[in-house]
Amino acid sequence: MASTDITGRAGTVAPARPEPRGGRHARTPKKPRRENRLTGHGRPALLFLAPFLALYLLFIVGPAIYGLVMSLFNTSMVAPGLGEFAGLDNYAEALSSNDFWSSLWHTIWFTILTTPPLVALGLVFALLAERARRARWFFRLAFFLPYVLPSAVVALIWIWMYTPELGLLSRAVTSLGFAEPDWLGNPDFAMVSLAITTVWWTLGFNFVLYLAGLQEIPRELYEASAIDGAGPWQQIRLITVPLLARTTSLVVVLQVIASLKVFDQMYIMTQGGPNFATRSVLQYVFDVGFTDLRSGAAAAASTLFFVVVLAVSTIWLVMTRRQEPEL
Template sequence: MATTVIDDGLPVAVPDSGSPLRTQRSGENRAGWLLSAPFIVFYLIFLIGPALYGILMSFFNTTSVKSGLGAAVGLANYREVLTSSAFWGSMGHTLWFTVLTTPPLVILAFVFAILAERIRRGRALVRFIFFAPFVMPVTSVTMIFGWLFTAQIGLFPKWLSDIGISPPNFLGTTGWSFITVALLTVWWTVGFNFVLFLAGLQEIPTEVYEAAAIDGSTPRKTMWSITMPLLRPTIVLVTMLQILASLQIFNQMYLMTGGGPGTSTRPVMEFIYDYGFSDYRAGYAAAATMVYFVIVLVVSLVWFVLRRQTRKTVGA
C-alpha cells in the first residue's frame, strides 16, 4: 500500500532577524539538510522521479515491455480515460468500498478504544489483541479469509447452514464480494485506528473528567460534552486517513476476488495495474493514475481545510 505522509501541522518557529541567531540557524539548517539528505535522495529517486516520469509517460503511447517513451499522443490517453466506462466503473467500485469500510473502521475503532481505555486489568493484553491482526501480511489475511468464506467447505458457510440459513455465495457474487472484502479489511485494519483513538483519549487530561464528575455529569453527558469535542482532531484525522487508505484498495481485492466476477469488483488501482502491466499500456495507465491522483488530492485538500478549522475551534 502507498504511504500517506501526514504533515503534523505544528507551527514552525519564525526565525528572528538578530545576527548571532541567524548564523546559528544557518548552521542548524545545514545540519538539517545533511541529516535529511539520505531520505531526500531516496525520495527524489524513488518518488519524485518516477512521478514526473509518469506525468511525461501519460502523453505518450508508452509500452511496458519496450524501452523508450513511444509515440507522442498528446491528450489522447486522457480523453480515453475520461470517456472509459471501465475506468469510471472501477472508480465507483473503489468509492463503494470506501463507503463500506470507512464508517465501521472509524466507529468500531472508537468504541473499542473507549472500552479498552476503561478496562483496569489486562489493558496491555486487550490493546495487543485489537492491534495484532494489523501486523499480519495481506497475503496471510486473504488466505485465511479465503478459506473461511469459500463456498461448500468454508467455515462461515458451514456455520450458516448448521443454523438453517442457506449461505450466500460470499466470493462469487458482486454484492457479497464487496461485503466479504470489507469484513476482512475491518478485522485486519481496525487496530490501527484503535491505537490512534487510544492515543487521543490519553491526551485528554483526567482533571477535566474529575471536574465533570464533581459537577454531577452523567456518563452520557461526559461523552458528548467532554470526550467527543476534545477528541475531535483525532476523529477528523482517523476519518481522513481511513478514507485515503480505503481509496487505495488493491491488495485484498486483487487477492480475494481478482476484481471478479468479471470486472465487477475491480478497484481503480487494479484497473491501472491491468492496463499498465497486463496489457502493456504504460502510457494509458499513467494517464489513469494522474486522474486518480487528482481525485485523491481533492480528498486530501478537504482534509486540510477541515483540519485547519478544527484547530481554530479547539485552539490547539
C-alpha cells in the same frame, strides 16, 4: 558589493555588518554571507542531505515526473522510449472508459463500506478499553495483531473462512438458520465480504489512534462532571466524544485515503472478479500497464487517481484549518 566583501575577508577585522544568518554556530564570522551560494553550513548540510535526496530524486520525484510525461505519450511496456506524442488522449480515453469509471466506483464503494464501521468500531472499542482498567494488553493483542500481518496472510485465512460449506463463517451463518451467501462468488456480495475482512484486518490502527486521543482528555473533567452528577453515559456523550473531534477527523481522513488505495485484498481474494465487480482503480492501472502493456495509458490513470487522493487530503486540510480557531 562583491569587491567590498573580498576586501572584508582579506582584512582581519570582522565586518561591521550584523552577523549573517549563520546564527550561533557561526560565531567567528570569517566569510561574508554572499560569498558562496551555500551560506552558513551549506557544505556539511549538502553532505548530510545528499544520500536521502539522491534516492528520493531517483525513486520518488524522478518517477513521478517521468510518469507525468509518459501519460502524454503512447508509451508501451515492450517498445523502448516514450513512443509517439499523444497529448491528452490517454486522459480522454480513461475518462470516457467504462472500465475506468466502474473501477473508480468500486473503490469509492469499498471506501463507503469500510470507513464508517472502521471509525465507529475503533471509537467504541477504545471507549470500552478506556473503561476497562485491566486486560489492556489483551485488547491490544486481539485488535492490533491482525494489522501487522501481511495482506496475503489475511487473504488466505479469510478465503478459508468464506469457503462455501466448509468455511467457519459459512457454517456459523447456516447454524444460525440463514441461507449461506456466496461470499466471494456473488458479484453483489463480494465487496461486502472484502469489507468485512478489511474491518477485521485494519481496525487495530484506528483503535490505537483513539486510545491515544483518549489519554489527552484531562481527568479533572470527568471528576468535575461526576460531582455534578453526570453518569458514565453522559460523560461519554458530552465530554469524551466532543473532545475527540480532532482525533476523529484524523482517523477519518487516514481511513479514506487508505481505503482508496485498496488493491491487495481484491487482487488475492477475488482477482477483481466476479465479472470485474471488485476491480479497484489500482488494479485497473495494473491491468492496463502490465497486462495490456500500455504504460502511457496506465500512467494517465495513475495521475487521475493521484488527483482524487490529493483532493481528499486538500479538503481535509481546508476543513481542519477552518475548525482550528473554534477549538
